[in-house]
Amino acid sequence: MKSLRIIFRYISRYPRLVSLYFLLNLLASFFSLISLALLGPFLALIFAGKGADQLPVSRIQLGNLTQNFYTYLNQLIGSDEGKIKALGILCLIVVVSILLKNVFLYSALYVLAPIRNRILNDMRTDMFSKILQLPIGYFSEQRKGDIMSKLTNDLQDVEHSTISFLETFFREPITITLYLIYMIHLSPELSLFLLLFLPVAGLIIGRIGRSLKRVSTAVQEKLGDILTTIEETLGGMRVVKAFNAEEHRLHRFMAENNDLLLIKNKANRRRDLASPTSETLGIVAVCVVLYYGGRLVLTNNFSLTGPDFLTFIALFTQIINPLKSFSSASYNIRRGAASIERIQTLINVEETITEKPDARPISSFEKEIEFKNVSFAYGDKQVLENISFTIRKGTTVALVGSSGSGKSTLADMVPRFHDVSSGEVLIDGVNIRDYRIRDLRNLMGIVTQEPILFNDTISRNIALGIEEADPEQVEAAAKVANAYSFIAQKSMGFHSNVGDRGARLSGGERQRLTIARAVFKNPPILILDEATSSLDTESERLVQDALNHLMEDRTSLVIAHRLSTVRHADEIIVLDKGVIAERGRHDELISRNGMYKRLVELQEVR
Numbered sequence: 001m002k003s004l005r006i007i008f009r010y011i012s013r014y015p016r017l018v019s020l021y022f023l024l025n026l027l028a029s030f031f032s033l034i035s036l037a038l039l040g041p042f043l044a045l046i047f048a049g050k051g052a053d054q055l056p057v058s059r060i061q062l063g064n065l066t067q068n069f070y071t072y073l074n075q076l077i078g079s080d081e082g083k084i085k086a087l088g089i090l091c092l093i094v095v096v097s098i099l100l101k102n103v104f105l106y107s108a109l110y111v112l113a114p115i116r117n118r119i120l121n122d123m124r125t126d127m128f129s130k131i132l133q134l135p136i137g138y139f140s141e142q143r144k145g146d147i148m149s150k151l152t153n154d155l156q157d158v159e160h161s162t163i164s165f166l167e168t169f170f171r172e173p174i175t176i177t178l179y180l181i182y183m184i185h186l187s188p189e190l191s192l193f194l195l196l197f198l199p200v201a202g203l204i205i206g207r208i209g210r211s212l213k214r215v216s217t218a219v220q221e222k223l224g225d226i227l228t229t230i231e232e233t234l235g236g237m238r239v240v241k242a243f244n245a246e247e248h249r250l251h252r253f254m255a256e257n258n259d260l261l262l263i264k265n266k267a268n269r270r271r272d273l274a275s276p277t278s279e280t281l282g283i284v285a286v287c288v289v290l291y292y293g294g295r296l297v298l299t300n301n302f303s304l305t306g307p308d309f310l311t312f313i314a315l316f317t318q319i320i321n322p323l324k325s326f327s328s329a330s331y332n333i334r335r336g337a338a339s340i341e342r343i344q345t346l347i348n349v350e351e352t353i354t355e356k357p358d359a360r361p362i363s364s365f366e367k368e369i370e371f372k373n374v375s376f377a378y379g380d381k382q383v384l385e386n387i388s389f390t391i392r393k394g395t396t397v398a399l400v401g402s403s404g405s406g407k408s409t410l411a412d413m414v415p416r417f418h419d420v421s422s423g424e425v426l427i428d429g430v431n432i433r434d435y436r437i438r439d440l441r442n443l444m445g446i447v448t449q450e451p452i453l454f455n456d457t458i459s460r461n462i463a464l465g466i467e468e469a470d471p472e473q474v475e476a477a478a479k480v481a482n483a484y485s486f487i488a489q490k491s492m493g494f495h496s497n498v499g500d501r502g503a504r505l506s507g508g509e510r511q512r513l514t515i516a517r518a519v520f521k522n523p524p525i526l527i528l529d530e531a532t533s534s535l536d537t538e539s540e541r542l543v544q545d546a547l548n549h550l551m552e553d554r555t556s557l558v559i560a561h562r563l564s565t566v567r568h569a570d571e572i573i574v575l576d577k578g579v580i581a582e583r584g585r586h587d588e589l590i591s592r593n594g595m596y597k598r599l600v601e602l603q604e605v606r
Contacts, residue, residue, distance in 0.1 A: 006340055010119045017115050024108035025171040028101050033178050035097035036314055120159055126347055135353045136417040145228025150346050153223045154339035161336030172322035179315050186312045219267055222260045229253050353416055359436045365443050365524040366428050368392045373423035383409050384578045396556040398566035401575035407559045411527050415441050445518035449530040451510035453502035459494040462516045481516035481546040515546045526556040563600050
């Protein structure tokens with residue numbers, strides 16, 4: 001099964017722990033077998049009769065060890081007191097065997113715990129690492145709730161199902177194998193019957209659980225829908241309340257939650273059918289063996305003695321629980337396979353933004369950024385077509401145009417958030433695909449329209465990506481970004497927590513912190529994506545002043561919604577439906593009486 005291959009790929013990372021776990025289970029099963037093997041001598045001693053002076057010869061033999069043990073017991077039972085002493089010895093050995101069995105069994109579980117947790121930890125790390133490597137475009141096509149569900153619910157399902165199979169896989173086969181070997185030694189005839197019966201039972205159980213995987217997939221997908229609804233509702237709570245949409249969102253949540261209830265009921269009923277089915281089949285087998293073997297014993301047509309036959313039955317009853325565990329594990333595997341496959345779809349997503357094995361380092365920006373016949377498409381939708389222009393070092397180029405004209409997509413080409421479908425983007429005459437991605441992005445600072453802050457301190461948000469930042473540099477960056485004044489007024493200053501997504505700050509304060517982050521990085525290239533469009537007039541003035549300080553002596557690519565902010569750009573490029581409609585300085589474009597002038601007039605009318 002594919003899901004098991006994936007699990008074993010993770011298990012193979014810890015060969016020493018797995019080997020130790022296997023050895024401890026082997027020892028636990030061996031001492032469990034010893035305690036059961038002594039059932040024959042115990043019963044023979046009890047039922048040998050008061051006048052018997054030796055035990056009947058048993059079919060249970062372990063070479064010289066067993067022979068010497070029987071010889072010693074026979075020497076003891078010559079008298080009634082000797083029989084009691086022999087009985088005490090048998091009980092003591094059983095107690096010691098059970099004690100050792102449980103010591104080794106606990107030790108095996110002690111070793112298993114870190115194996116299970118490390119596998120889950122590795123899976124979670126692999127998933128999150130993959131998420132960080134995926135291109136920006138992937139997240140616009142996927143639901144955040146579904147990704148979160150894979151990181152939480154699917155992993156939890158793997159823990160409770162497939163990973164739990166490890167305990168069964170490494171322990172129960174040892175127990176079953178040792179017991180079957182012993183049972184075959186006792187009675188090949190009865191053992192052959194069992195070996196023929198068990199596959200039939202396994203086939204019946206397998207047919208019952210075949211559809212569980214499909215139901216489990218539906219459960220995880222529905223959980224993803226619910227998480228998406230929760231995430232959207234929490235993120236848009238202002239809008240929900242403003243439009244009195246509480247009941248609408250509640251009804252949607254309740255509908256999805258009720259669907260989940262029905263699907264989980266169906267899955268649980270099928271899963272819970274495994275244990276009673278396997279137990280019923282096991283009891284049927286025991287009764288058939290009891291009838292068949294007991295009939296042979298009563299008619300004296302059987303080579304086993306009564307005590308040995310009862311020992312055989314005891315061994316078989318001890319196999320039933322491991323077999324039940326296997327049947328339950330098969331259900332869990334089918335349930336967990338759905339989650340593992342969902343996890344693997346994330347881990348195996350193709351990385352469209354890749355780095356060449358011989359990628360060149362780049363540590364400085366010297367001349368220019370050139371867009372050369374750049375085209376880009378999302379699937380069948382053409383977004384940009386044959387775009388060419390140059391941004392020389394120290395200049396500011398502004399991208400303007402209506403929504404959907406391709407401004408942000410074009411800017412995203414420079415840090416390789418997207419790769420061109422055709423054409424080239426060059427920095428200092430070299431295709432950016434030939435550079436190391438980390439080095440390339442180190443040259444750039446980005447300020448987005450929506451200020452992105454993390455639930456951490458102001459200082460850590462400014463020095464994002466730097467573990468031990470110089471406090472003086474953080475403070476200097478805040479001053480340049482006009483953020484120092486409001487930070488100083490907070491009780492904990494730079495150590496104040498900004499809250500979830502910066503909820504404890506105003507819009508202008510959040511944006512000034514993102515500017516301070518860019519100042520702290522001190523990059524030679526700036527990308528400003530409508531950094532003031534969502535602010536009020538006062539906040540815009542403070543932010544624009546901070547941006548002007550930030551842009552001094554830097555190369556800037558500015559996406560502008562408010563055209564008044566780009567009047568002094570060295571070149572303004574007007575995009576319309578993915579192509580360059582106009583280009584030039586502000587005064588030149590106004591004099592042409594074209595699209596740019598119409599956009600300016602529309603904003604002035606507003």
